[in-house]
Amino acid sequence: MNELFYTVLNMSISSSIMIIGVIILRFICRKLPKRWTIFLWLIVAFRLICPISFSSEVSIFQYTTVVQGQVQHVSNSTNAIVSQFMGDSSVTLAKSAQDYMKFILANAHVIWISICVILMLRMIYKYVKLHVLLKQRVQISDHVYIHDDIDSPFVFGFIKPIIYIPTKLDDKRKNAILLHEQAHIDRKDNLWKALSYLLACVYWFNPLIWIGFSFLSLDLEMACDEKATNSMNPKEKADYSEALLSMVYKSNDYIPVMAFGQLGIKQRIQHLLQQHKQPVWIIVLIVFVLGISCFTLMSNPKAPLIKENTFAQELHDKRTAYIGDAPKVRAIIDALPVPDGLGIDGIQLNTQNEPYGIIIQYSGIPTNRSKMNETFIKNASLLFPLIETLDSVSFLHDELFQQTYTLQDIQNFYPGDYSNLHDSYENFEKLYETSMINQSVFQDVANYAADISMEEAEKQGFYILSVDGERNAAVAESFLKDAKAGLDTSMTFILYTTEGDPIITRVQHDKTGYRCIRDATRDKFGNQIFSSYNFPYMVPIETTEGIDVYLTSEADLNQERIDRANENGEYLNYLYLYTDMK
Amino acid sequence: MEKLGVVEYKFAQIIWKHEPLSSGELVKLAQEELGWKKSTTYTVLKKLCDKGILKNENSLVTSRKKQDEIENQETKAFVNRTFDGSLPRFIAAFMQDETLNDEQAEELKNLIDCYRKENPS
Numbered sequence: 137m138n139e140l141f142y143t144v145l146n147m148s149i150s151s152s153i154m155i156i157g158v159i160i161l162r163f164i165c166r167k168l169p170k171r172w173t174i175f176l177w178l179i180v181a182f183r184l185i186c187p188i189s190f191s192s193e194v195s196i197f198q199y200t201t202v203v204q205g206q207v208q209h210v211s212n213s214t215n216a217i218v219s220q221f222m223g224d225s226s227v228t229l230a231k232s233a234q235d236y237m238k239f240i241l242a243n244a245h246v247i248w249i250s251i252c253v254i255l256m257l258r259m260i261y262k263y264v265k266l267h268v269l270l271k272q273r274v275q276i277s278d279h280v281y282i283h284d285d286i287d288s289p290f291v292f293g294f295i296k297p298i299i300y301i302p303t304k305l306d307d308k309r310k311n312a313i314l315l316h317e318q319a320h321i322d323r324k325d326n327l328w329k330a331l332s333y334l335l336a337c338v339y340w341f342n343p344l345i346w347i348g349f350s351f352l353s354l355d356l357e358m359a360c361d362e363k364a365t366n367s368m369n370p371k372e373k374a375d376y377s378e379a380l381l382s383m384v385y386k387s388n389d390y391i392p393v394m395a396f397g398q399l400g401i402k403q404r405i406q407h408l409l410q411q412h413k414q415p416v417w418i419i420v421l422i423v424f425v426l427g428i429s430c431f432t433l434m435s436n437p438k439a440p441l442i443k444e445n446t447f448a449q450e451l452h453d454k455r456t457a458y459i460g461d462a463p464k465v466r467a468i469i470d471a472l473p474v475p476d477g478l479g480i481d482g483i484q485l486n487t488q489n490e491p492y493g494i495i496i497q498y499s500g501i502p503t504n505r506s507k508m509n510e511t512f513i514k515n516a517s518l519l520f521p522l523i524e525t526l527d528s529v530s531f532l533h534d535e536l537f538q539q540t541y542t543l544q545d546i547q548n549f550y551p552g553d554y555s556n557l558h559d560s561y562e563n564f565e566k567l568y569e570t571s572m573i574n575q576s577v578f579q580d581v582a583n584y585a586a587d588i589s590m591e592e593a594e595k596q597g598f599y600i601l602s603v604d605g606e607r608n609a610a611v612a613e614s615f616l617k618d619a620k621a622g623l624d625t626s627m628t629f630i631l632y633t634t635e636g637d638p639i640i641t642r643v644q645h646d647k648t649g650y651r652c653i654r655d656a657t658r659d660k661f662g663n664q665i666f667s668s669y670n671f672p673y674m675v676p677i678e679t680t681e682g683i684d685v686y687l688t689s690e691a692d693l694n695q696e697r698i699d700r701a702n703e704n705g706e707y708l709n710y711l712y713l714y715t716d717m718k
Numbered sequence: 719m720e721k722l723g724v725v726e727y728k729f730a731q732i733i734w735k736h737e738p739l740s741s742g743e744l745v746k747l748a749q750e751e752l753g754w755k756k757s758t759t760y761t762v763l764k765k766l767c768d769k770g771i772l773k774n775e776n777s778l779v780t781s782r783k784k785q786d787e788i789e790n791q792e793t794k795a796f797v798n799r800t801f802d803g804s805l806p807r808f809i810a811a812f813m814q815d816e817t818l819n820d821e822q823a824e825e826l827k828n829l830i831d832c833y834r835k836e837n838p839s
Contacts, residue, residue, distance in 0.1 A: 271755065272726075273725060274728050275752075275753060283725060303724035370837030373833070381827065401826070402825075402826060405830070406826075
């Protein structure tokens with residue numbers, strides 16, 4: 137529903153421009169027959185209903201997509217702007233204002249849909265009420281009835297439209313009335329009015345939609361007048377105009393009525409009597425202008441050719457050698473994409489001692505978690521080359537996630553030449569492009585349900601390790617057997633932490649070795665990152681309980697080295713797979 | 719003199735012609751002559767009873783005022799068109815939806831007269 141509201145909001149903005157455009161065009165073409173110019177409103181309706189239209193380069197909306205983008209990301213930008221202005225540590229000052237804004241934005245769609253529904257229900261209620269009241273009628277011809285309690289004639293009903301005439305109307309004007317109302321029926325105006333009103337209900341928050349609706353109603357009346365007087369001579373036209381005038385103006389000759397429903401009598405009479413035969417070339421010119429306007433107003437802007445390379449170039453231009461250069465670091469971070477649904481609350485820089493790190497604090501609710509993880513990994517991978525002394529990047533959210541990536545993690549993800557990324561744009565661009573296309577990495581693991589239960593995991597044939605022991609050991613054994621035999625094989629292995637969070641690792645073996653993707657994003661008390669590893673070797677190490685099986689890039693891995701690395705805090709490239717119990 | 723709208727008058731005429739009659743018979747006659755459903759008939763019957771023109775006792779309908787005591791009247795209109803009536807006030811004013819004032823009406827009258835003169839048939 138939130139997304140629907142934002143779609144509506146965006147469409148409202150582009151439609152507003154259209155409505156203004158049509159109002160201007162309508163004014164320019166005011167002397168032309170309304171039954172032609174009224175189709176301009178059809179284009180507005182089209183734009184209000186269909187978000188998709190065809191693309192062209194002459195679209196008027198080239199200039200509005202910027203505005204639309206701003207509306208979409210207003211909550212994200214506000215946070216970024218505030219933190220930018222307030223400096224490193226003063227994000228808290230504006231937090232309550234931000235919270236208030238966030239609350240409004242999060243609930244705006246509720247307000248929108250409520251009022252929309254209320255307006256529609258009100259219309260239905262009034263229609264039904266009118267329908268019942270109108271029953272007290274007397275028929276005077278095929279689909280014409282008289283009624284005591286109405287003040288002006290109108291057409292009612294969609295399937296079988298009926299003309300209702302006030303009983304006090306004299307015969308003098310009845311003729312004109314019947315012609316006019318019959319024209320409404322022939323043009324199906326009731327239907328168009330109802331549909332337009334429905335659209336106005338959806339876009340109720342935009343005053344332009346109501347203004348457009350009023351103009352449309354007026355244009356419908358005028359087109360109707362045209363049709364009714366089509367085959368009339370001037371005298372009959374004058375009589376018709378007088379009948380119209382008498383419906384709204386009270387004087388001694390006429391019955392006083394408050395004709396609320398009689399729109400713009402002045403404009404209608406003027407339009408009717410002031411239409412001249414236009415020279416052909418003016419008509420052709422105006423039709424031409426109308427055609428062009430339709431085209432520009434209807435089409436979407438061609439997506440601006442965002443050359444991926446320009447973005448990479450811009451990023452690379454912002455690079456800095458010092459993590460302590462706060463404004464530059466902030467500029468880089470602001471240029472990077474933010475996952476949908478999140479906003480940056482603040483940025484902290486740890487520049488006093490190693491490891492030098494950046495911490496980006498987020499709030500909000502991500503709309504798509506696996507896309508969010510992708511974005512974080514991509515951003516991290518770009519931050520390391522852009523900020524030369526950077527050691528680690530953390531993405532934090534008070535309730536939802538904490539992820540910390542080091543350069544090693546990134547190098548595991550995107551193996552390649554990491555030398556000279558800072559200075560050389562060429563190498564940086566290569567890394568950028570690799571990060572853009574290398575998406576499949578995340579699909580494998582992200583496809584699992586958020587919290588896969590042990591029972592479900594066991595059923596699906598995953599190898600499971602938890603405080604209670606192991607399950608599906610046969611799966612691990614057959615994987616290793618096939619791998620030893622040089623076959624292509626794979627397995628999924630889930631480690632459940634003491635709190636019951638699953639850490640999911642998918643291991644694939646082919647002739648190049650073992651490739652693992654480890655998804656620790658569900659580990660509430662750990663570093664919730666994706667990690668990627670490539671190991672050429674599988675090494676079994678004997679222990680008192682059995683044989684521990686490791687995947688590693690160190691062919692000579694043994695227990696001593698592992699213990700030593702743990703003590704010294706050294707980095708050793710291995711992944712513990714499972715234990716073959718004796 | 720009591721006053722009735724044209725539709726109410728037509729309905730009362732049925733009673734004047736056929737009274738006394740049961741409400742069931744009245745419904746049948748109203749259906750035949752006016753095309754009304756039962757609910758409509760009862761609504762209008764009650765309205766006219768409240769006005770003191772008809773009487774409905776134990777489903778027997780008679781009139782309290784006779785035909786020569788009634789004349790047609792302009793009733794107060796309260797029903798107006800659905801959609802235009804839903805326009806917010808300021809929009810309606812923007813569209814010059816209200817009745818014309820004397821000046822505007824005079825202007826238009828002149829416009830029509832000029833048009834007649836310029837286009838003699």
